[in-house]
Amino acid sequence: MYINVHSQYSLRYGTMSIEKIVSEAIGFGVTQLVLTDINNSTGVMDFFRECSEKGIKPIAGIEFRRDKKLLFIGIARNKEGMKELNDFLTYHNLEQLELPDVAPAFVHANVVYPFGHLGELLSNEYLGIHFSQLHELYDRDISAIRSKLVALQPVFVADKIEYRLHEYLRGIDLNTLLTMVEPLDKCRSTDRFLKAGEMESKFAKHSFILDNTRAMMNDCVMDYPLGRINLNRKTFTGSKKDDKALLEKLAMKGMVYRYGSKNKEALGKVKHELKVIVDLDFCAYFLITWDIIRYAKDQGYYHVGRGSGANSTVAYCLCITDVDPIELDLYFERFLNAERTSPPDFDLDFSWDEREDVQDYIFKRYGREHTALLGTMSTFKDRSVIREIGKVMGLPKSEIDGFTDPTRAGLNRNNETFKKITAIYNLMQNMPNQRSIHAGGVLISEEPITYYTALDLPPKGMPTVQWDMYEAERIGYDKYDILSQRGIGHIKEAVRLVELNQQRTIDIHKVKDFMKDPNLNARLKVGNTIGCFYIESPAMRQLLTKLTCDNYLTLVAASSIIRPGVASSGMMKTYIQSFHNPTAVKYLHPVMEERLKETFGVMVYQEDVIKICIHFAGMDGTDADILRRGMSGKYRSKKEFDRLVERFFELAEALGRPKEVVAEVWRQVSSFAGYSFSKAHSASFAVESYQSLFLKTYYPKEFMVAVLNNYGGFYSRWLYVHELSKAGAKVHLPCVNCSFGVVAIFGDDAYLGFIGIQGFESKYIEIITEERRMNGIYASLEEFVKRVGITLDQCIILIRVGALRFTGKSKKEMLWEVHLLFGSKVKPNNHGELFAVEHKDYAMPELTNTALEDAYHELELLGFPLSLSMFDLLKTEYRGAAFARQLSTFVGRPVRMVGHYVTEKTVHTKNNKKMWFGTFLDAEGEFFDTVHFPNSTPSYPFRGSGCYLIEGKVVEDFGFPSIEVQKFAKLPIVENPIMV
Template sequence: MRSGAEQAEVFARYPGAVTRAALLGVECAFDLNLVAPDLPPFPVPAGHDEMSFLRELTWAGAATRYGHREDYPKAYAQLDHELDAIEKLGFPGYFLVVWDIVRFCRDANILCQGRGSTANSAVCYALEICHADPVKWGLLFERFLAPERDGPPDIDIDIESDRREEAIQYVYDKHGRFHAAQVANVITYRAPSAIRDAAKALGFSPGQQDAYSKIVNRWAGVKTTSEEAAGEIPAEILELADALEDFPRHLGIHSGGMVISREPVSEVVPVEWVRMPGRSVLQWDKDDCAAVGLVKFDLLGLGMLSALHYMIDLIAEYHGETVDIGKLDLADPAVYDMLCAADAIGVFQVESRAQLATLPRLRPRKFYDLVVEVALIRPGPIQGGSVHPYIARRRGEETWRHKHPFLARSLDRTLGVPLFQEQVMQMAVDVASFTPAEADLLRRAMGAKRSSAKMRKLAKRFFDGAAANGVDRDTAVSVFEQIHAFSGYGFPEAHSMSFALLVYASAHLKYYWPAAFCAGLLRAQPMGFYSPQSLVADARRHGVIVREPDINASLIHATLEPEPESTGGQAIRLGLAAIRNVGDNAADAIVAERQANGPYISIGELTERVRLKKPAIEALATAGAFTSLGPERRQALWAAGAAAATRPEHLPGLVPGLDAPALPGMTRFEVTAADLWATGISPGTHPVEYFRTWLTERGAISAAQLGQAEDGARVWIGGAVTHRQRPATAGGITFFNLEDETGMANVLVSPGLFHRSRRVLLASNALLIRGIAQVTEGTCTLVADQVQPLDLQGLVSKSRDFR
């Protein structure tokens, strides 16, 4: 054991690691003489060192991105500045490693792009790590990399989710298994898991454990739950769960973090193999790795990149057209018209309830409006009171002027409302003559918890600089307070630009290729805000025909089929892998056998040619995959069970008789129920449609009619619950999305109504709600005052609940 003094020194040097290790009951044994591990040398061509090779790559990329030096001197001056800073700080190897990963992805036809402050760098733009030009948009490099930085820059790479593993394995192969590993993530107890495990430890049955965990208000802690659900959960469970909450439960794998070191990683931190083949993981999280200087790279999976790739491939295969999302016309008015109408279900980053409510008010008409839209509906701007002033100014409803003309350069493009961290830095540069590096120091000092001395020094520097520029004291104080207030929640403008490119790309594909758009999203599931059922319902509203899975027509995943009457001349054919109990492997076997030896002529022949388990065969029948072979679904289900029970390997030499007896056919209602059980999607209709007459008789209107209601009218509406949200910024208000055959409706539930109707609101998959319609600025919200459970007889799936 270490002495008390030694343990104190360890704790001082590695507070995060020691704290987590102690919580996990692990004895700390750090080497006090440990030197921060460096990256292994990057292999460069003969005649180069890392820096010269980085310069060569940058100039080659700049020629493509910017043209010749004389064509764009401002860009080349910026590149010179950045390369000098990279060389001075000793980070060329870091940039080369990231460039190499991106190069691998590009060569392997894997979509990827840099995110976060990475897009502030013209070098990263020239190296094709990022795709938004920071010189064109006047972004500050020092937000990304400043001379005072105490570690390598933070370059996050978004990679299409379904192929991220290829990039991870490339890193292992490139740098060696002993020199690379993934970062751990310490999973802590939240209220539902704490209550479940507490009930388990106290001997309650699995059914009781599950029931108690579902009572929990997932947006609040155990203490709040004990107040809201008094008497519903035994007190001893709540007491133990309260002690467990926020305590480490187990180690997971970080969403994208990988470390690479010159020394074997296991000589720095314990490493273990994980269940997934070919992966190893550290036993420390990202904070602990940073404390000892391990260099981390974030290779993050982004589902929308996978979906975009699938969409592009479908368009090329079925329409014969090549779509390059990097060369789209970013000023297409038709695309912006669609977004202004809040027609954005499935569109990256702007599909949430709050974003859909903002789009008609913001009315984006150019690319930078999308940059603002991405950043505006975030906790920071909402808490900072930036949303309503910006929208009012955008709509011409509020007159404004800068506090000082020096603020025009930084705040003109956001109408005087600071939204981005780079703007805060630019304010300090313009008002007080800060260097960009000093401005980044100010930004970081304002966000730090223990920087009072540094803040006093920088504040004096700010006021002295402002005075030297002729800015009066009151104005300088006002600007400094604005910078200080904003610093806690600022959003990197570069990050917003990177995401805005994907917003536009996905919106473009939704408008021009709605069938391919929906099929791509279906294949990339799970991802995004909406369930496959909601995505398909939206596609149908756009004229897309959606067809059930078919044993002789479907591929593994959703694909397109000719349909002259549908939008874009295509219909969607659902894939076999999406059927319950089937999955990718069985679907692949079915399709491969069909493509090799021809279509299937009967259910019995399928079971002879492909080895399938009984649940898979029966699920295929339930999903309607055998309808094209002749039998109605109920007959197909009978035959599927018989085929599974009498296959040759079960009863050698016996030829099965699969003719079903006379059975009644399924009604449309039963077909929809079967579809939802088998795939979670009802391709031909929405479940609520069956109850429209009943709803109308009770005075309920549709979601589409809600948008046409008179402001202030009290109305009823019924539908399936697709989402529940209680944002931390909403003051206890819970937002519900109800969906019917005509669209979606926003419902606002007050804390009081939520408390009174808590069980109904949390447990019901469909609701009948009365409330006051708030119709304004192209948006409509129903402010609920009464709720009732709506029994759709099992025709809806579980909602998606978010914080």
Template sequence: MFINTHTYYSLRYGTLAIKELLQLAQDHGIKTLAVTDINTTSACLDIVRVAPEFGIRPVVGVDFRNSARQQFIMLARNNEGFLNINRYLSGFLHNDEIIPDRAEVLPHTYVIYPFGSYKGDKLLEHEYIGVRKEDLNRLKFSSLKKRPEKLLVLQTVTYNSKKGFNTHRLLRAIDNNTLLSKLPLSEQGNEYDQLCSEESLKEAFAEFPELIQNTENLLESCRIEFDFTKETPNNQNSYTNNEALDYKLLKKLTYEGLPYRYETPTDAILDRIKKELDIIKEKGFVSYFLINWKILKYARSKGYFYVGRGSGANSIVAYLLRITDVDPIELDLYFERFINLYRKNPPDFDIDFSWADRDDITEFMFRRFKNTALLTVYNTFKHKASIRELGKVFGLPKEELDKLSKGEYDFRRLDKLSQLVVMYSKRIQGFPNYLGIHAGGILISEKPIHYYTATFMPPKGFPTTQFDMVVAEDIGLYKFDILSQRGLAKIKDTVEIVKYNQPTLPPIDIHDIKRFKEDERIKYMLSNAKAIGCFYVESPAMRMLLKKLQVDNYLGLVAASSVIRPGVSQSGMMREYILRYRFPERRKEAHPVMMDIMPETYGVMVYQEDVIKVAHYFGGLTLGEADMLRRGMSGKFRSREEFLKVKDRFFDNCKASGKPDDLTSEIWRQIESFAGYAFAKGHSASYAVESYQSLFLKAYYPLEYMVATVNNGGGFYRPELYVHEARMHGARILAPCVNYSRAETVIQGKDIYLGFMFLHQLESRVIKKILEKRSKEGYFMSLDDFLDRIPISMEQISILIKIDAFRFTKRNKRELLWEAHMKINKTTFDENIQTLFKTEKISFKTPELPSTQLEEAFDEMELIGFPLSDPFKLLLAPSRSKMRAKHLPDYVGKIITIEGYLVTVKNTATSNGKRMHFGTFLDRDGDFIDTVHFPPVAAQYRFRGKGIYGITGKVMEEFDCITIEVTKMVRYPIIEDPRYADNDTRVRVHSKRYKNKA
């Protein structure tokens, strides 16, 4: 009886979650339900999967609307009809087209037009008119009364209560970006669009029993079926269009890869290959491996750097196909994490490319493989966004919104409107807000993508599904992860920069990982955490972990890459791992069973494989159940019944085998806090390979590596720190110059010229014109020469002059600014007019206008965001404190005061939700100071932006790692900006600040 039902995937319209809707239907005794969300099929597969659990037979379709105006409803009679509806809807979404009044004829579908808005005079066999309860009086006087066989009961379902209707109106106001009081009736649904019992509907339509019968017959004729058992993947099932040929090709490529990877393959290697190939074939994953191989073969042909990681990095077949660079034999990678007979989904291959190369890889995949689409993600309403959106709808002032979004209020003391904002923000929190694009997920299916979903076309320009990766996996569609990261671009660019800056050096073999593992410089950098700019090992937390572990080898770094993950540290096992790593006698305290399962990590769960091992050997679960447990811990399936059953079985098995309850509970706690965050060992090993590549470049080509880092947007820190790091390695940092700089930063010997892209508000067309003219006509000889050749506005030339980009003229930039003002129109002009004879220049006598180094620093802060000189020289009252970071080991346990330039802050919370911080500063020598700010101090002494702070606190040492537990912190004031002081003041400040410089 219900042919027009909405979930909250009718974005900013519907209010019912899928299970909430199905539970309501079950409570009303409804046996068949058609879910027809507005211009989307996001909910359809989940409805088909879950509805039988509620005793409901699902029907699916789409409610086609222009904004809130209903044009028609389409229902799928079967899977072919669903395919046709998805294709039809996708056409409108791809081209942003208006939905017409009349639907196109699509096989295996029904079309229902709303009564009163249907303009046609003839209905086709598959077309009907939907009549609402409020239409019944008009129906009695309509010509359609004579055609009862074409009429259906139309009871739209969008919410389930008055509060649900209010929520709907708020969502509509958000969607229309309007005050609730100004929301037009045409943009909202009917208050009575709610679920009711079928008996009440039959009673309302008692005068027209044909409508009831027609509706029941139509719903009965619809049958939609999908297989959610996932016995075989629904990905493209053959690479060569012949599965037997696929396997022969995979086997051939695998053995052809042996000479590249192993000089003399051992029996263990050959046995592992055979074992993997057999299971890959049995599980139907052959084409999955071949497609990944093809993608990366194309990448190598284009010279693209890439890293293959994920659980698939545990596979020797992947290693031989050059999908990954991790040797599973060397690292003793757990085979069952990669694949086992109980596992239904293929192994994960996360393929990282440079951000500059990934789009081309994506285009290649869409060209090469037929049924391809990007995966969507559901961007949901978050707490702060909900507060702000609803606050605007109610017309609250910004100050009130700020207070509410920060949670700085007592609910009982709020006015009525603010209380409503808080109440309804909690109600819509978690609702889908809009569809985005998964970070790297791409589907390649055997059947057309539209067999499963409609697609939309985001700005990226590739068809994108309307369901996410969880739903995709439910139906047996497993994504290919094509990701981008800047670390690879830094490695690639460094190699190129070394070529032009040190052309006499031999070519760099960046893939000689075996040599890197034995390199003494790299060992020193690792154990002393000298890794700023290096992939995955530069963050303050990783820097401190490396010091605590004193890691100087590859395997140690592999472990550290996973130990640093949140779950390990939150469970308390990171500290335990450090203790057992550094103090072998501590290992005796580990439970013998755990030591037997994980001897390499001293009985501590470090990798995802460890969850499977513990669940299997300690908890008595099958490998399939153990893998379900691991996946469930990620949060995607945590609430699902099958996961909860596995959890119960874990405890039951442990009890049956006589394990103490307190031990079982502790092991479960560790699993629960850890599994959703940990890396597979092969994944960590892949990260470690890239870390070693970046460490090698940092060790031997630090200046070139820092230039590449800056040009690729930095890393964990702001660009300023990488500029500082280059200076610490002997570079001379120079502001942009019109004769030597490019858009990106460049290096000449040890001189690093910052790129024009550093200059805030310098237009890209100006940069382009400078580079073009300089390339064709040579260096600029003077400001006049520049103005002759470059069309530029006064605002743009001011940026270049103030950053001292004309310093080659040997003229004071204040004089150049004066001259530019006299010679340039203050409006932008497009192009200089070329004339046969040059116009004689008018000479202006500019006054002497001296500038100081302090003024230079303030110009730099304004234009590039930080000074190129020592920031400590900008303090209003320069301190004579001699305390430095290198002195701190001598003051362990004592209270000291030290000055530090703020680098970064990590905000976190204690177990009871109180805010605390970890700070990173630089001292006057450029060395790091690490601080801990516990909640009382964090509340009293807040960070107040960039600058130099006086830090007072107790020096603490743990595992040779020095930190300061802060008790007091003050941000020191800097001098007044001398550019806006009078001339006498500028000269006075200049002489005072630099009188001792000589």
């Protein structure tokens, strides 16, 4: 009799999970019920599965609300009815329209209005009455509505404790105090399952209402197929036979392009993969992916295909990826095999400014009814939730800060308030909080997607399903990951700039040639990689140096062992040691030597985890892959995961593996698997790294401009400007006669853009550049003001940053002049004058600017000085007793250096103390690195950007020198002369 049940997916309202709802229903003797979450159908398919497993009849619907008002409840009579409800909600979400007071004329769905609704009811429409409203039927002629009355007993919570949780959720949702949550803002405390017989008792004098309710529910059936079925678009061409023929044709043509016509190994591998692809019905998936890439190439877009899909030779032949699986000994089964428990996917990376167009193509090519972005569900799981609970309780900020960071307030953990917060937090933890959008997942469906979900319209502006990737997998969808990254933007922009600036065309996809280039590999070996995708961070540059990395395969390994789990487990250090002394490697077990000799006994790739689970522990491929996914956080069932962990130990011991060896192997497996890449993934990153490295080596000026213009990278903007200067460019301040929004390069001259100027309004960027294009360069300050129509404050910003230096006047002169212009009411305009107005010259005293004043202007408006370096601003002329190039000669000795702060990284030691790693530039512009141990850092903390005096001992680790800091202080700079 429950036609209005809500789960936690009624966000910040319902308190029960789907599993708990079904469990509670069974406990109260309920045999059928309707899930009707507020304005969403997120949990419907999960509800259907759970009820089917537990022997309860599931019925689905949606409760439609506008603000706090219950409008009506839609209840699906079948699958078509659920689509009607989803379509109705989707239309209002996508068109951003308010829900109406009255439901449309559904054909396959019933509608229940709250009692008191006025208006004629259609044959499929009912009035829901709560037992507390039955008195309103007393002494009233109800003959006209007798057959329309149904019992409305909402279910939101399980018990009194959950009702209190519900009140906290409502307070958080409404951003108000718990005491300010009004009755209309929340459910009733009785809105839960009633004891067996209680419903009948309450409606005893109106049993016909229960009969009506039962009849309506009996008429409903969720006629969805049980289990996971393939819901993806089934064909690319419209025929499976034609799909097979087209895929084979494209693969064979691509094989000749990639390997030549006489490579028997490649031919055999392609034929084997094609058979698996056809047998597992994945032709359409490959062809749709190929079609997406084809469109991108036609538009001149760059892409990188990565992830486990790069294990496929067919994908390589179709140019979906640029990773050669034969060269890297990648096995196709990691991507696609008959026993794989989860759907495979390709990760396709595009430039950040081109991805949306690719997504738009997919929507247009395959239809909006059949295409949607994948959603995600964020949960209550971080410490910010405690802050929210504290606010709802009305606690002062200082006390809340004490709960979130006890060291700040010296809080007694036995505090009763804290205990209450902790209790609420524990109940709320991991509950759904809000729906969001997946990083790049796209679904392409055979049936309209609204059979399975309503669609949201997030800020991104593309229809998005209301559930996440895990639910998509369970239902039967395989996603296409259309991702974006700044690294591809760097490459694309650099190639374009080389064409414009040097009139040279580059084939950036000749990666195999790049890998053999000694100049690129020499740069890689010493970690000279600033700006290059994935290999520019201090940690990666150190690793490259320690590994003397001068080839593709070593770089592939480095891309995986840099991951946090490998480093924290100690396996990264083990790998480096073994790399330099392979004969000294001691393998834990002969199986480890047999399977991991290539990587010196260290699990470097996800594939290695599977190998060890299969060959050391004796697990089958399916369980091994589930275990790997579980450790990567990609498998939901903790119970299943725990079972497989036990199985790992049981099977290993059954094979006679020594217990202590099994324990150590498991430690390595578990600490590594959650953070590693697949080998194909690492190889894809390495391909992109080589592309960046090629551009940095042979076209460094254009490359660094591209990095600056894509606003990505590991470091602050000033460092890339520094690298641009080191590359041989003469870097100029912004100029109204030469600059654009972004950095522009003309030969060896690079002009900073207007976008980086603090406080400068973006609308003037387009006006300045367009006016200059239409009517020529600006001849004077007065003419500039008139032509651009700029305001006084914006013009002052340009003067102070040096963008009007073409006038030949000092900044102080121009500031006088511009105030006179505006003070004399010379109106700026955007049109030419009919008659030339005689310009009046005023006698000015001599007004000069100093380099120091200019540097402070630049520091304020650009975030860094360009006219001078930070070293030039120091009060001291001391630059240290050594420079970075000399550090290797000081190993084991104390040294004093002056360094310009670049970046820092905080890590936690095994005893949970903090230590830091720093990166600096010396006065010659070269990098050096520091280590700050816990015993020294609190006394000598980092204090942000600037220059530091550093004292410490030089140490060297596999050829990489660094300074173990003993004393550390930020150096003062000269005062701003403008402020003195």
